[in-house]
Every structure is written in structure tokens, then in C-alpha cells.
Amino acid sequence: MNTFSQEDNLDISKSSPTPADSPLANNDLSGLIQFGLTEAANDQFTAIILKDSDLVPGRVARVDGISTFVQTASVDYRAVSTFARIAHKDEAEIEPAQPTVGDWVLVRLGEDQNPDEIELVLPRISLLSRKRVMRGKEQGDEQILASNINTVFVVQAATYFNPSRLEREIALVWGSGATPVVVITKIDLLEEGQDSTGTVAQAKESAPGVEVFAASGITGDGTESLRKYTEAGTTVVLIGASGVGKSTLVNQLMGQQAMETAEIRESDTRGRHTTVTRQLLRLPNGGVLIDTPGIRTIGLVSGSENALAKTFSDVEEYMWKCRFSDCGHGGEPGCAIAEAIKGGKLSQTRFDSYMRMGRELQLEETKRDAAAKTDNQRRMKVVAKTNRQRAKAEKREKY
Ligand SMILES: Nc1nc2c(ncn2[C@@H]2O[C@H](COP(=O)(O)OP(=O)(O)OP(=O)(O)O)[C@@H](O)[C@H]2O)c(=O)[nH]1
Ligand SMILES: [Mg+2]
Ligand SMILES: [Zn+2]
Known part of the structure; x- marks a missing residue:
């Protein structure tokens, strides 16, 4: 468990102090404002904690294999999520959940040697997922990239803009419930006499009705206009191919080297897959950014x-x-x-x-x-088998 300090410049003055004898006293929700807490999540957390004050609210910041890293108001937990389920209003409704980056969750702390467990996941307001494709071979399953996001920065480099990829990326975002925003990076690399106007126009054609920005993650040019999407209480995720400059842009917006970046291969302008896990980061003003590893292929999930x-x-x-x-x-x-x-x-x-x-x-x-x-055939077989066994047992009981 590593504690981290609260940001000094947060405006949490609006929330009234919680009386010490209230169940909410141990679960200071105002401390979650720095992770993009929304009013809706705040209300749902309050309702749950009033019933069970042992649960600790937080947000999933990173998932790696077996562990899920949850950030709470004061402490960072590494939790397991074997029995996690969606916190439906109707408690009888049981829906298992695989916590993902961006999820609002409630953790039950493990006693003695037991691990801390994510018990509940608040219903998601948006969910970005893609069909997993590996080297042209289908994996068949879906990969959930992030949840509870407002905006997705669809990042492409001005130096190797790819309109048909952009169409896929935009479709992926529209399917998530979040709003896409196109960011054309590396405009500082355009040669003299060249500017981003043409690429921006092309992007607008491939993404009608979507806002398009041109920026440089290195010089910071054009990045100020992106700040309107990163206000307190909002979450932005960045997606795009490896090497387009997602992490560089993240660092520029954060004002510090929060993420590692690396040179692309000169031979074919491909990135080196520098970012390997999805990572939630807090902006000083209360907005939240999620950086993601570059995706090679964009497969659309059914229902898009x-x-x-x-x-x-x-x-x-x-x-x-x-x-x-x-x-x-x-x-x-x-x-x-x-x-x-x-x-x-x-x-x-x-x-x-x-x-x-x-x-x-x-x-x-x-x-x-x-x-x-x-699935249905399998289910019917199980039902038939159960019925046969039951009939046999009843027969035995009779004699
Ligand atoms: N000149 C210039 N270089 C940039 C810009 N953005 C990124 N780069 C460079 O491009 C390379 C790749 O940048 P990253 O930020 O690591 O790319 P990424 O999209 O995060 O890549 P993955 O983590 O592999 O998905 C680095 O060498 C960056 O310095 C930019 O706006 N201008
Ligand atoms: Mg990166
Ligand atoms: Zn026709």
C-alpha cells in the first residue's frame, strides 16, 4: 500500500464536512474528486456506503494480469476481483463484472492474509471496447479498453495520416457512448510551406460532425484548445496507433513526464509499443486522462x-x-x-x-x-441432463 498526497489546488470546498459519526466519515468521497468523480457516481457511492460502511470507494487506475490497482481518496490498493459484480439498484440482479480502467468500484479490505477484493462496480456510463485481432488472426473475444469516459482523443500523426483507419477509430468511439475528438499530432514536423490545413480538412471529411484539432506534443502548439475536454469531473482516453504521440501529448497536458515515450522506427514510421498498460492519470485541475498502448488493428464489436x-x-x-x-x-x-x-x-x-x-x-x-x-444447445443439454437426474432421484425416493 503506498499513500500519495492530495493535490493542493483542488476545489473541494463545495462539499460540506461529514459528521464524524456518519458511516460516510471513513469514506471521504470528496477525496475522489481528483479522480474525476461525477455527481452520479457520488450519489451511487453514498447510497451503497450508507448500507455498508466497510466498503471503500475508488477508481480503477490500472489493470495488469491478476491485479487491479484501485485509487481511493488516500490509499492505493492492489485488489483482486474474482467475484466483482455490477452494482445494480435491484440487488437481486446479478451481473458479473471484469473491472477495467476508469471503473468506479467498491473495495472490501481483506482481513489477515486475505487480499483486498473489488466487490462492486458502478454501472458504466460509457465503455470503449474493440474486437481483439492478433496478426490478422481473430482472437474472437472483446477487449475492453476503458470505461466512464466522456471524450476519446483519436490521435493520428500529421506525418502519416491514415483516413481509413480514422473511420474505424471513429466508429469504435461512437459505439462506446463517448464523444470522439480527432487530434492530429506532430504538426511541428511538417515541412516548410506545408501546414496542417489539408490534413485537418481530410480528417473532417472522414469524420463528419467530429471536432478536429492539430497540435504538437513537443512544442505544445495547439494543445491549449484541448483543455476544454479535460475539465474537473471529466475523463478523456487517448487511442491511436503506436508511435503517433499519445504519451507525448499526455505529458504535455500533464505538464510533466508522466509517461515514457520512445522514438519510432525510421524504416517504416512504426512505433515501438512503448506504452504497455492502460494508465489513468490525474490532471492538476481534477480532469482525468487515460493513456493506452497503441492498437494495431481496430476490430468493431458486434452491435456497432x-x-x-x-x-x-x-x-x-x-x-x-x-x-x-x-x-x-x-x-x-x-x-x-x-x-x-x-x-x-x-x-x-x-x-x-x-x-x-x-x-x-x-x-x-x-x-x-x-x-x-x-450456447443455447449446450444449455438445453444441461437442462435435459438435470431433469433426467432429478427424475431418477425421485424414482429412487419412491421405492
Ligand atoms: N516532433 C514531434 N515528435 C513527436 C510528437 N509527438 C510524439 N513525437 C515523437 O514520436 C515518438 C513516439 O511518441 P510516443 O508519445 O511515445 O507515441 P505513443 O503514441 O505513445 O506510442 P505507444 O506508446 O507505442 O502507443 C517519440 O519519439 C516522440 O518524441 C510531436 O508532436 N512532434
Ligand atoms: Mg505511449
Ligand atoms: Zn442507391
């Missing part, structure tokens, strides 16, 4: 149809205008998509991305249905 529609709102807008409601956009008369492409209002590449990602999601759905079917 709405996210896709939001990402390609421009494409979908034309689609409503096709003459036939079941238009396949393959040369039918009165196809608004074909017209828009011909008229230069919509790019062919963007339409192709939309179709490709749509097909991918459809495949995910089919796979999910198949998995559900297998």
Missing part, C-alpha cells in the same frame, strides 16, 4: 450498427434519397449514391469503406447468432 451509421452519416444521408428503397447502389436508376459520387460530393473510397465495414459487422452478427445457438 448505430456507430457505423453515425460515422458515415453523410453516406447514409444520400442513401435515403435513392429511388428504390432496396437500392443496391450498383447502377440502379435514380441511385443517389451514384449521383453523389459522380457529382464529386461523395468519394468512392468513403462509400467503399462504408460497405466494407457494413459487411464486416454483418459477419460479426452471424457469428454471434451462431455462438448464441451453440
